[in-house]
Amino acid sequence: MVPPQGLKVAVAARHRAGDYDGSSWLRSLGWDRPGLARMLPLDRLEAEGIAEVLIGMGFPLAELGQRVDIVSELHRLSEGDPLLVRLYVDDLWTRGSEAARLAPADLRSLEPGLKGYFDGWWEQQLQLWGKDSPLRDQTVTALLSLLSCALGPLRRSELLHLVPDSYGLNEWSLDECLRAISRFVLGDGLREGYVFSHPRLAAYFYEERLTASSRAEWEARYLAWGRRVLGSLNEGTLLPDEAPPYLVQYYAAHLERANAGAETLLHLVSDGWRRAWERLEGSEAGFVTDTERAWRSCQALDAQETDAGRPAQLLAGEIKCALVNASVRSLAASIPPELVGALVREGMWTPIRGQAYARLAGVPSQRAAMLASLLPYAEVRDREGLLDETLSAIQKMPASEQGEMLAQIRPYIPARKRAELIEYIRRLNSAGSRARALAAFLLDLPEDERESVIDYARGAANLDRFQTLKPPILATLSLGLPEPRRTALFEEALGCARALHYQSKAIALLAVMRYAPEVTQRELALEARSASESRNLWDTAWVLSATASFLSEAEYQREARLLIKRSESVEYNWRRVQMLALLAPLLPKDERDVLTP
Numbered sequence: 374m375v376p377p378q379g380l381k382v383a384v385a386a387r388h389r390a391g392d393y394d395g396s397s398w399l400r401s402l403g404w405d406r407p408g409l410a411r412m413l414p415l416d417r418l419e420a421e422g423i424a425e426v427l428i429g430m431g432f433p434l435a436e437l438g439q440r441v442d443i444v445s446e447l448h449r450l451s452e453g454d455p456l457l458v459r460l461y462v463d464d465l466w467t468r469g470s471e472a473a474r475l476a477p478a479d480l481r482s483l484e485p486g487l488k489g490y491f492d493g494w495w496e497q498q499l500q501l502w503g504k505d506s507p508l509r510d511q512t513v514t515a516l517l518s519l520l521s522c523a524l525g526p527l528r529r530s531e532l533l534h535l536v537p538d539s540y541g542l543n544e545w546s547l548d549e550c551l552r553a554i555s556r557f558v559l560g561d562g563l564r565e566g567y568v569f570s571h572p573r574l575a576a577y578f579y580e581e582r583l584t585a586s587s588r589a590e591w592e593a594r595y596l597a598w599g600r601r602v603l604g605s606l607n608e609g610t611l612l613p614d615e616a617p618p619y620l621v622q623y624y625a626a627h628l629e630r631a632n633a634g635a636e637t638l639l640h641l642v643s644d645g646w647r648r649a650w651e652r653l654e655g656s657e658a659g660f661v662t663d664t665e666r667a668w669r670s671c672q673a674l675d676a677q678e679t680d681a682g683r684p685a686q687l688l689a690g691e692i693k694c695a696l697v698n699a700s701v702r703s704l705a706a707s708i709p710p711e712l713v714g715a716l717v718r719e720g721m722w723t724p725i726r727g728q729a730y731a732r733l734a735g736v737p738s739q740r741a742a743m744l745a746s747l748l749p750y751a752e753v754r755d756r757e758g759l760l761d762e763t764l765s766a767i768q769k770m771p772a773s774e775q776g777e778m779l780a781q782i783r784p785y786i787p788a789r790k791r792a793e794l795i796e797y798i799r800r801l802n803s804a805g806s807r808a809r810a811l812a813a814f815l816l817d818l819p820e821d822e823r824e825s826v827i828d829y830a831r832g833a834a835n836l837d838r839f840q841t842l843k844p845p846i847l848a849t850l851s852l853g854l855p856e857p858r859r860t861a862l863f864e865e866a867l868g869c870a871r872a873l874h875y876q877s878k879a880i881a882l883l884a885v886m887r888y889a890p891e892v893t894q895r896e897l898a899l900e901a902r903s904a905s906e907s908r909n910l911w912d913t914a915w916v917l918s919a920t921a922s923f924l925s926e927a928e929y930q931r932e933a934r935l936l937i938k939r940s941e942s943v944e945y946n947w948r949r950v951q952m953l954a955l956l957a958p959l960l961p962k963d964e965r966d967v968l969t970p
Contacts, residue, residue: 408765526566714746
């Protein structure tokens, strides 16, 4: 099924040990990008709230909601935790009409909290199994122990690798063992890894059913596996695409849970680990996260040393993490936004990979431009999330630069979101930027407000001492006006554009061209080309890309080949890459594929 536009996902989660808010969950889910998700703290329920839940369930639980003694016991057991209230209510519901005969004494022996609930649930499960309990099989308990220590879904091959050889587990016996505990475990191990059916079961088994020595023993298998794989990756004996996905994603988290220390985490800051992450995700975003883990750990240890008056022990490790982090981010920063969009358009990158590279860009304007270049190619179901991320990046740009970018992405903003965005635009701390954006959103404003916005935008355009904002603002405003005012304002915009010089003139003419009658668009395109040819190769390439649709195929391909040949003389490689990103789409596919890599 394709989810409808505007779909929101709500995730209910409980604080874990060491959490002071929900931010650790956002990081775990990969939802910590600004603007992507927000936390809605759920207060604990009072007794009155629990009574409302029971009454809302209808017969037979509605009767329990009227009984103060039962509600009081449920409040004691759940401690007001909404998750526990839900679990107890679900259990009561399964009892059917017997639930109405529940007595307070039936609940008083239970221990409050999540542990108390699962303890009771586990005892019931053991009684159901009786003498046929699968826990008599050591291989089954080994699987439960491994899954309890897992931090994410495990594939079939990964699970088999982790179980000691002494258990004699193989492809044939694994299915039989998993069938015995299928009530707890979901997944097929191939398309979806094995994971507990309830998100709190793993924590319960890990914290309450495994002894400290058992936890350490099974955790050691994950750590030893990780050391072997990391060593093989760095030695070149294991190819990056052969690295187990589970380990690449969760090995660093296992190290942190085991308090492995900064020096151990520093081993992750290696090229073998970087290439494994790149192969798994298509970018180095995960590697950057692991590098930052190691960096924080080094900083914390060095801070303890310096606070005690001793020299920092891991300063070299801090410097290494900083340099590696900067190097990876600089690789992303060196990719022109136009190239990101071109790679996705040509099918050489997925939109997800393009987004991953955009997130590594340290400069908000570059990140926003990269994300905006992906909007035309995103699947409908992914576009809203991408748009939210783009808007978040735009809002971190200097106010003077936001207007142009907001105007650029306006076609991709759903109508239901435009009113909220217009309010944001009104608060922009830059008159020119505010005017540019409001001009683009003019037709989304109430009719009785449009005249005042037109007057304001014209005034802001007149204040621009370079006059580069005036042509696009006036041309954009003209779109929302009836004749003859539309033609008059467009002619004014065109006159302002023609008064500029070189690239500024070319850019202004192209901006105005979008709002011109079709019969004059080719004339303006040729005029823009003429204005750019007297300057540098980059200007010429940019204008050719923007005006190619007004030339014959033979004409624009001939010019593109000539500019590509001349680009070999461009001093800065990053500028040449930008030129190739612009010109490659103008060539036939066989020539384009040679250029794009």
